[in-house]
Amino acid sequence: MHDQLMEIYKKLFEHFGPRHWWPADSPFEMIMGAILTQNVSWSSAATAIESLKNEGILSIEGILSCDPENLASLIRPARYHNQKAKKLQSFCQVAAEEFGGDLDAFLSLEMGTLRERLLGIFGIGPETADCIILYAAEKPIFVIDAYTKRIFSRLGFCPEKISYEDLQQFFMSNLPQDVDLYNEYHAQIDALGHHTCLKSKPHCGECPAAYRCTARQA
Ligand code: SF4
Known part of the structure; x- marks a missing residue:
């Protein structure tokens, strides 16, 4: 599972580039x-x-x-x-x-x-x-949001109605406890959810995770 999650991360990063989160001066x-x-x-x-x-x-x-x-x-x-x-x-x-x-x-x-x-x-x-x-605080915890649930259920990793805690546990038990990785991974998920994997009409043709998506639309 670790390798599959890291592969998705790499595809997203190659597609969107570094997101420089969080955008704040302090x-x-x-x-x-x-x-x-x-x-x-x-x-x-x-x-x-x-x-x-x-x-x-x-x-x-x-x-x-x-x-x-x-x-x-x-x-x-x-x-x-x-x-x-x-x-x-x-x-x-x-x-x-x-x-x-x-x-x-x-x-x-x-x-x-x-x-x-x-x-x-x-x-x-x-x-x-x-x-x-x-x-x-720059401590290693994986952030879950609505985009994470939508995307990872469409990719076949979890049910759509999975709880916040269960999905967080899924990521944290399959990825190293790494602040930089968690920072960038959440930001990449946000980019995919915001620009591509939309709720009603996802732009699957331009999705870097489409290669393994069970919900891909034509
Ligand atoms: S292929 Fe489509 S439905 Fe699947 S994750 Fe990408 S945008 Fe979302």
Whole structure:
């Protein structure tokens, strides 16, 4: 199974090239982006990040000192802005109160402990927690998302309705625990899901994984 997963990875990498994830200038910006991109495209989240930067509040103290309504209005391009403002402030509150505002100390927690603490924060589910662990804390956890489930079920590796945990376990037990590999593999899956393996009309003719796909369309 390891060889099959690595073969797909290599085909994707040759096709899309390096994705340079995560697109952020700092771990804190990465974390805010991971929350802001929930249920919306990255371009919408990026616009909201720019807005926070322009306002000079892209920091733990800045987010916490911002009036919730004002914060919501600044991140409006990312949609669900009231909920997301609360999520950003909830994360910052934990970072400030439990770690004295030292984000490195927070991210230095042992991986399992870090995941558990992140999942206890309002608005952080498994996918967001794992993105933070992989891309901000740089610890080896494989991120699963809707694209991963769609693509790997179409490729015949798993049922379409496989659970997040089971699919994560599948990747992590068949690949080496390697931050760089997990980083790039997830980014490559995102590229395939976003550009090629679309939900209703996949562009199979231009898919680098078509050679082994059971759901390939003419
Ligand atoms: S061949 Fe088509 S259905 Fe299969 S993974 Fe590629 S784009 Fe998706």
